[in-house]
Amino acid sequence: TLTKSTRPQRLLKAVQKHSTRGDPQSVISAIDHFCRHREWAMNVGDEKGSILDSVVSELNPEKVLELGTYCGYSTVRIARLLPPGARLITLEFNADYAAIARQVIAWAGLEDKVQLVEGASGDWIPRMKEHFGIETFDFVFLDHWKDRYLPDTKLMEDCGLLRKGTVLLADNVICPGVPDYLEYVRNSLSYKSCYFKSHLEYTKAEDGLEKSVFLG
Numbered sequence: 001t002l003t004k005s006t007r008p009q010r011l012l013k014a015v016q017k018h019s020t021r022g023d024p025q026s027v028i029s030a031i032d033h034f035c036r037h038r039e040w041a042m043n044v045g046d047e048k049g050s051i052l053d054s055v056v057s058e059l060n061p062e063k064v065l066e067l068g069t070y071c072g073y074s075t076v077r078i079a080r081l082l083p084p085g086a087r088l089i090t091l092e093f094n095a096d097y098a099a100i101a102r103q104v105i106a107w108a109g110l111e112d113k114v115q116l117v118e119g120a121s122g123d124w125i126p127r128m129k130e131h132f133g134i135e136t137f138d139f140v141f142l143d144h145w146k147d148r149y150l151p152d153t154k155l156m157e158d159c160g161l162l163r164k165g166t167v168l169l170a171d172n173v174i175c176p177g178v179p180d181y182l183e184y185v186r187n188s189l190s191y192k193s194c195y196f197k198s199h200l201e202y203t204k205a206e207d208g209l210e211k212s213v214f215l216g
């Protein structure tokens, strides 16, 4: 039977055709070009991606957690900026997406900095200490199911994975929107939160990133 390729498979082909192996910036550019001129996909994109870059560069995190790998676009954006020895753990629960993301990350030459874990965030967050030897995270990027942002943040608090100064950066706080998460981080005395206004990837619609510093 002739099976139609999936969008992530076509995105990976575009990366392999239009970028240079081992050159993360060319991988990012190839994905942005594909999503702007061929097929939209839910990567954080170039505009919000630049804000992500500035937050990561300013923080210089050693231990990073990403929730929702998808095709690995933001994984590559973050990992390319990490200092030697720093580690990024990214959780992806869709096996097909994880398979594509592994290849995108490897093509970018960043596999040594990245650990892609296949599974649900709710199952893996409680296992970070015993399974990965992680005490606390310096930076967390939230880009998975929008109804998981709040429960997973509370779970990270309960598991002691956040320390004074840990930065949470959440994608899509306007579109598709995460109202319960926003209300929590903006009103909780445990967070200092600010909004970076931007646009939904590859569109003119408003969207933005919420940066929340855990105060302990």
Ligand SMILES: Nc1ncnc2c1ncn2[C@@H]1O[C@H](Cn2cc(CNC(=O)c3cc([N+](=O)[O-])cc(O)c3O)nn2)[C@@H](O)[C@H]1O
Pocket (backbone or CB within 6 Å): 042, 043, 044, 067, 068, 069, 070, 091, 092, 093, 094, 097, 119, 120, 121, 122, 143, 144, 145, 146, 148, 171, 172, 175, 176, 200, 201
């Ligand atoms: N609890 C979870 N644990 C691990 N991986 C998860 C979990 N929930 C979703 N994922 C994975 O995230 C990937 C990407 N993903 C992200 C979302 C949620 N994000 C969006 O729906 C979204 C939607 C739009 N949009 O509709 O315009 C724009 C964006 O930037 C988005 O992140 N759904 N799947 C998928 O492969 C999924 O398996």
Ligand SMILES: [Mg+2]
Pocket (backbone or CB within 6 Å): 042, 043, 044, 143, 171, 172
């Ligand atoms: Mg997103």
